[in-house]
Amino acid sequence: MAKIYKQQGNYADTISCYNEVLHFYPLVVDDLVHRGNTYKEIGRVNEAIKDYSHAIIICPQMDEAYANMASFYEDSGHVEAAIKSYRKALAIHPDFPRATCNLLHTLQCVSYMGLLSTTGARYTQYLVTNEFVSSTWFSHLNSEKLVHLPHCYFVNDYKQKNLDVLDPNC
Structure with a gap:
């Protein structure tokens, strides 16, 4: 019932x-x-x-x-x-x-x-990024609202982590 x-x-x-x-x-x-x-x-x-x-x-x-x-x-x-x-x-x-x-x-x-472009998660409302990583041309593909900050950088340094495989002149 x-x-x-x-x-x-x-x-x-x-x-x-x-x-x-x-x-x-x-x-x-x-x-x-x-x-x-x-x-x-x-x-x-x-x-x-x-x-x-x-x-x-x-x-x-x-x-x-x-x-x-x-x-x-x-x-x-x-x-x-x-x-x-x-x-x-x-x-x-x-x-x-x-x-x-x-x-x-x-x-x-x-x-x-x-x-990458978007998470698709409903609980993520904003993505702090810059124009290079998340272009306004493609902002309609994001589920989040984009907050563009000038000179916004990714914190990790992949060069330090991968020194053994990178060209030392990079």
């Missing part, structure tokens, strides 16, 4: 159904996860995390709870926690397509942060 209510957008009755089931059968982890998903959809994030965490305590092999928690972490900008949760889900269930795809996307956001 809860699934029908949810499809109709009736979240209050959806949660009531899950509450009733969980009152009589508190160890049904699938219903905990589904109620957590409903909480997440209506913005009650703390309750969602509580349900996912409770499901993991009851059933540490609940890969879906880890993946859903990771999705929350990613949406809220906690990238490292998201990566950790996706990896836990994949350790339990290596053939978990949603967790695999989301982990790859999350790792990509971390790897390209401030480099």
Whole structure:
């Protein structure tokens, strides 16, 4: 019945159904996860995390709870926690397509942060750069707003790190 209510957008009755089931059968982890998903959809994030965490305590092999928690972490900008949760889900269930795809996307956001064209991450609103690295001609390709600073340099010195392979006359 809860699934029908949810499809109709009736979240209050959806949660009531899950509450009733969980009152009589508190160890049904699938219903905990589904109620957590409903909480997440209506913005009650703390309750969602509580349900996912409770499901993991009851059933540490609940890969879906880890993946859903990771999705929350990613949406809220906690990238490292998201990566950790996706990896836990994949350790339990290596053939978990949603967790695999989301982990790859999350790792990509971390790897390209401030480099190449764009991260695509909703939580990154601005990219501090210069005209050479991120031309205004291509700013429409960025998900972030560009903040162009003159003489903005990348801090790392690759010449120091790679002296053994670089031409000493460079």
